[in-house]
Amino acid sequence: MGRVIAVANQKGGVGKTTTAINLAASLAAAEVNTLLVDCDPQSNASSGMGLRKDPERISTYHLLMGAASAEEALQLCELEQLWLIPSHKNLLGANLELVDAERREFRLRDALAPLRERFEFIVLDCPPALDLLTLNALVAADGVLIPMQAEYFALEGVSELLDTVDRIRVALNPGLGIEGVVITMFDERTNLAQQVAAELKRHFGERLYTTTIPRNIRLAEAPSHGKPALLYDVRSRGAESYIRLAKELLDRYVQAQGGAEAGPVEAA
Numbered sequence: 001m002g003r004v005i006a007v008a009n010q011k012g013g014v015g016k017t018t019t020a021i022n023l024a025a026s027l028a029a030a031e032v033n034t035l036l037v038d039c040d041p042q043s044n045a046s047s048g049m050g051l052r053k054d055p056e057r058i059s060t061y062h063l064l065m066g067a068a069s070a071e072e073a074l075q076l077c078e079l080e081q082l083w084l085i086p087s088h089k090n091l092l093g094a095n096l097e098l099v100d101a102e103r104r105e106f107r108l109r110d111a112l113a114p115l116r117e118r119f120e121f122i123v124l125d126c127p128p129a130l131d132l133l134t135l136n137a138l139v140a141a142d143g144v145l146i147p148m149q150a151e152y153f154a155l156e157g158v159s160e161l162l163d164t165v166d167r168i169r170v171a172l173n174p175g176l177g178i179e180g181v182v183i184t185m186f187d188e189r190t191n192l193a194q195q196v197a198a199e200l201k202r203h204f205g206e207r208l209y210t211t212t213i214p215r216n217i218r219l220a221e222a223p224s225h226g227k228p229a230l231l232y233d234v235r236s237r238g239a240e241s242y243i244r245l246a247k248e249l250l251d252r253y254v255q256a257q258g259g260a261e262a263g264p265v266e267a268a
């Protein structure tokens with residue numbers, strides 16, 4: 001069974017989409033079959049992967065509405081082992097359209113279920129809100145990966161997300177865990193960033209990834225070329241840091257599965 005990871009933080013602009021795209025690409029580059037699902041009406045992950053706006057495309061919206069299967073929505077990307085299910089601006093309306101729907105929190109989970117055998121990792125890029133879209137992603141997920149900037153009040157901002165995760169675990173998805181917390185746009189030269197990083201370490205312990213993502217212009221440029229950073233400039237610090245993050249995530253996963261002899265494929 002593949003592992004589903006929701007990249008979530010209700011705060012805007014913290015690096016969710018950059019993390020989702022580049023983590024997914026780094027996993028695929030490590031020869032792990034990976035699916036990236038764009039769950040955000042802004043469609044940044046879709047355009048960042050080079051998809052043109054196409055009103056006809058089958059998207060996460062169709063999945064949530066039960067209008068298409070996940071299989072029909074799959075798009076192969078430039079990297080051989082990476083697939084994408086794109087978003088659509090209609091997704092904004094899904095929050096309202098689903099209000100009275102049956103199993104409204106389980107729509108994405110149900111839609112992705114047939115693909116869980118086929119992919120070793122499914123990465124969900126969430127919108128900056130604790131809305132029904134993020135709720136669907138958290139119900140579909142095994143783990144939530146939280147990108148955070150090393151700023152004052154970072155912890156206060158994330159407490160609402162952690163409370164939501166706890167509530168979802170109790171009510172809707174007992175299997176949901178914290179996959180990990182990653183510091184993004186990190187500037188290690190400032191005292192403030194160092195202090196906040198130390199505080200996050202105290203708070204999250206092992207769940208904070210050792211890998212930090214530096215502020216790096218290549219990471220900001222790559223989406224306008226429709227590429228993950230490793231296809232845009234593989235030697236950039238940004239691309240390298242996401243490759244390290246993917247490795248750390250895979251290593252933890254193999255450890256959790258009980259032993260280094262089993263690769264992620266077997267372990268899944």
Ligand SMILES: Nc1ncnc2c1ncn2[C@@H]1O[C@H](COP(=O)(O)OP(=O)(O)OP(=O)(O)O)[C@@H](O)[C@H]1O
Pocket residue numbers: 011012013014015016017018019040042044126127128184185186213214215216217219220221238
């Ligand atoms: N490590 C980084 N270095 C430089 N720029 C970055 C980095 N990470 C993200 N950015 C830039 O910061 C902006 C916000 O990043 P991103 O879109 O990934 O955040 P987000 O959390 O997905 O935003 P939203 O909440 O709107 O979905 C983007 O312009 C992105 O290119």
Ligand SMILES: [Mg+2]
Pocket residue numbers: 016017018040044126127
């Ligand atoms: Mg985003």
